[in-house]
Amino acid sequence: MKQKTLLATLLAIGLASHHVFAQTPTVTLPGFTAYADPAEENVEINYKNGVVDWTGNSNTVNFYFHVASAGTLQVSLQAKSDAESKISVAVNGTEKTISIPNNNDYVAVPALQTKIKTPGFYCVSLKGISKNGKVYADVKGITLSGTATRDIQYNPKPWRRAASVHLNYPVPDGKNVEWFYGEIKVPAGEDKLGTYFMSCGFHRGYFGMQVNSPxxxxxxxxxxxxGGEPEERDKVKYEDQVVMLAKGDSVIASGFGGEGTGGHSHWVYDWKASQNYRFLMHSVPSGTTxxxxxxxYVPEHHEWKLIASFRAPKDGKYMGHLYSFLENFSFENGHLGRKGYFGNEWIKTNTGEWIELTKAKFSNDATxxxxxxxxYGGGSENGWFYLWNSGFKPANAQYGDLFERPATGTPPVIDLPKF
Known part of the structure; x- marks a missing residue:
């Protein structure tokens, strides 16, 4: 009887331990999802090996995650170094200095424990303190355990860009969209490197402005x-290729690949934050093209500038699927917040009727x-639609949400250049 009681007790303890473990999983934030601040310099975030070549201590290496439940959180590093070093580890107001051993293989290095009181986004920050070798540490991952890891969210993939977000503009049934007009205004400080603010998108293309470098x-x-070729334009049959018919002065035009293929054009222009910019698309169907x-519109010159004109094969219709989007196309700063305002959208039909687009449906990408x-998120404020992404703050919109802005009632006045 005593033996049966002992076995029952051990079984109960085992089941209880299993229940606790099942509810408090251990997760590892991959090293390749880290970000370096203020810039990815003197450190590399490698998509295979994580944090490597970390030679300078002028920046921090940061790992972001979202906690759904309050509770305890234990932090350890999967790390190695070419000689013993010291780094600081900080999260949730708790900071510890730890030693990274000289080792050829990654080892588990315990760091700290903290108590998460409020669900939300958190960040594990690493900073170099001292080193005897070339690097502070190579970090393969950050391991988190404890009750706060229940339903934890983090990015498990080396894709470090923020989620792309879109505004989709419904068009009244039976209307042919010959012209599509829109405006963009980017608040000061939201014009981060690697951002595309796209105003006039349609079923065959897109038109907007980017921040490409400092x-x-x-x-x-x-x-x-x-034709649907995903990567290489030289594989696209000639009869499936977009043909450039014209381009504006100083505009650069070429083919492109890598995200589908097609005809690309761009004009180097130093647009400014906090200023309104105007975009206008025109479509002319002819047969199957x-x-x-x-x-x-160039505000300094008070005139419209031709960017480019392309003839698209296997089409033969007016613009459809009208939309705007906000995209982060750089990996290094995919943690920095971005926001853009999109407004005063209008279409002009093939019969000359102007129609204001005051509704937009929110959508987002695979990420x-x-x-x-x-x-990520979006909405309507101060007479504009807006979109934002990144910054590790809670989403304020979900796929399919419908936004509405007040109508202005005044169509744009457009005086195009004569050729």
Whole structure:
């Protein structure tokens, strides 16, 4: 009887332990999902090996995650170094300095424990303190355990861009969209590197403005080929290729691949935050082709500029699926918040009727759908639609949400250049 009682007790303890373990999983934030602040310098975030070549201590290496439940959180590193070093580890107001051993293989290095009181986004920050070798540490991952890891969210993939978000504009049934007009205003400080603010998108292309480098910004217009080739344009049959018919002065035009293929054009233009910019698309169907032409209003010159005109094969219809989007196309700063305002959208039909677009349906990309990133949103404020992504703050919109802005009632006045 005593033996049966002992076995029952041990079984109960085992089941209880299993229940606790099942409810408090151990998760590892991959090293390749880290970000370096203020810049990815003197450290590399490698998509295979995580944090490597970390030689400088002027920045921090940061790992972000979202906690759904309050509770305890234990943090350890999967790390190694070429000689013993010291780094600080900080999260939730708790900070510890730990030693990274000289080792050829990654080892588990316990760091700290903290208590998470409020669900939300958190960040494990690493900073170099001292080193005897070349690097502070190579970090393969950050391991989290404890009751706060229940339903934890983090990005498990090396895709470090923020989720792309879109505004889809419903068009009244039976209306042919010959012209599509829209405006963009980017608040000061939201014009981060690697951002595309796209105003006038349609079923075959997109037209907007980008931040390409610290010294270069562009107005971008592209149209996709027919045929569906995903990567290499030289594999696209000639009869499926978009053909450039015209381009504006100083506009650069070429083919593109890598995200579908097509015709690309851009004009290097130093657009400014906090200023309104105007975009205009034109479509002319003819048989089985459609010619798409993009114009950008240059406020300094008080005139519309031709960006480019492309003839798209296997089309033959007016613009459809009208939308705007906000995209982060750089990996290094995919943690920095971005926001853009999109407004005063109008269409003009082939019969000359102006129609104001005051409603927009919110959507997002595969990164959001997979819940790899959950920091994004949009809405309507101050007479504009807006979109935002990144910054590791709670989403304020979900796929399919419908936004509405007040109508202005005044169509745009457009005086295009004569050729």
């Amino acid at each position: 010294t270069e910004r562009r107005i971008i217009f592209s149209v996709w080929d027919a 459609t010619t798409y032409t993009a114009y950008f 959001a759908k997979a819940k790899d990133r959950i920091d």
